[in-house]
Amino acid sequence: MxxxxxxxxxxxxxxxxxxxxxxxxxxxxxxxxxxxxxxxxxxxxxxxxxxxPGSGSGGGATQGGGSGGAPQAPTPQQRPPSLENKPEEQSGNAVQGEIFPFWVKPTADWKTRPRYFGSPRSNGRKHGGVDLYAPVGTKIRAIADGRILRGPYYFYDGTYALEVVHPGIGVVRYGEIKAKLAPGVGKDVKAGQHIAFVGDLTSLSISMLHFELYKESAKNDSTLSGGGPFRRNAKLIDPTPLIDRLFKKTFG
Ligand SMILES: [Zn+2]
Structure with a gap:
């Protein structure tokens, strides 16, 4: 770090x-x-x-997020996030291999504008991930075994992001989440472990997991930001095939 x-x-x-x-x-x-x-x-x-402040969440990263507006100051969350769990959501954390980042299906597909990877944003920017829509507070789980690299740090429009390296898959930025819960930088996580909640975007009435994927070597990079239309570093990958695969494995 x-x-x-x-x-x-x-x-x-x-x-x-x-x-x-x-x-x-x-x-x-x-x-x-x-x-x-x-x-x-x-x-x-x-x-x-x-x-x-001192080292804080580490990184000194420039983390541009979302859809191009000026980032706004988040409101501190005083109330612990709560979610009404269905019984199946409370069953054991550990799973074999890899799994979709929600216990529930997202409420929209991730291949249609404005949710798909590369979808146009303002100022010529392209969307650097896929958006998985779900209500505020929806539980997010690690898609595979891994280790927390960074976060949660402020990301966009009142929400935060968490970076996790999943060996064999890559570095995932779980974006537009709540600030709380993340297990802590340097901690190992297991596939299926609850690591975050879907955050509450200040200026939008929809909420989502903004899911970004990078080559595994990005775990050594001081920032995932960069140039080009995505405003991301060169290790950014289209996560669509991964999300497709996780969805199929998890929900059939
Ligand atoms: Zn997004």
């Missing part, structure tokens, strides 16, 4: 705390904690000096 030394940041025109947090691999609440003079996360001034 990288560590980010404590440092200061000077607020520039157009900055939001959410964007600053994302660029520094930390969260709005961590920045608020490090800067008790800040009373309102939505009110920061150009030229203001902010103390950046």
């Amino acid at each position: 990288n560590t980010v030394a404590p440092s200061s940041y000077t607020v520039k025109s157009g900055d939001t705390l959410g964007a600053i947090a994302a660029r520094n691999g930390t969260s709005v609440s961590e920045i608020m904690k490090a800067n008790p003079q800040l009373k309102n996360p939505n009110s920061i001034g150009v030229g203001q000096q902010l103390k950046m």
Whole structure:
């Protein structure tokens, strides 16, 4: 893991705390904690000096998310996420091999605009993953054995992301999730283990798991962001065949 030394940041025109947090691999609440003079996360001034928290979620990554709007400051979640479990959702965590990231089927396919990989976004950007629609709070599970690389860090529009390396499959960014629950950086996870909840996008009435896949060697990269139409690094892969396979294995 990288560590980010404590440092200061000077607020520039157009900055939001959410964007600053994302660029520094930390969260709005961590920045608020490090800067008790800040009373309102939505009110920061150009030229203001902010103390950046220590290593935080690690990475110092530039994590651009979603559909191209300016990231907004997330509201801290005071209430623990809850989900009404169906009986089958409460059965054992461990599964053999690989499994779909939900216990339930997504409410829409992942091959139609705007959900498919490569679907056009604003400013010429292309969608870097597939969107699996599900209600806020839907449980997300590890698709295979793996290890938590990074996160949850602020991602997009009030939601967070978690990076997990799944040996033999690649690095998965589980995006647009809630900040809570993730087992912790460096921890091993088992296939089928509950690792996250679908998050609540501030400006959309739909919610989803935004699922990104990278070559396994991306586990050594300090950031998954990059250039090109996807604004992602060169190890980004189309996850559609993987999601198709997981769906078939899990739901028949
Ligand atoms: Zn998406």
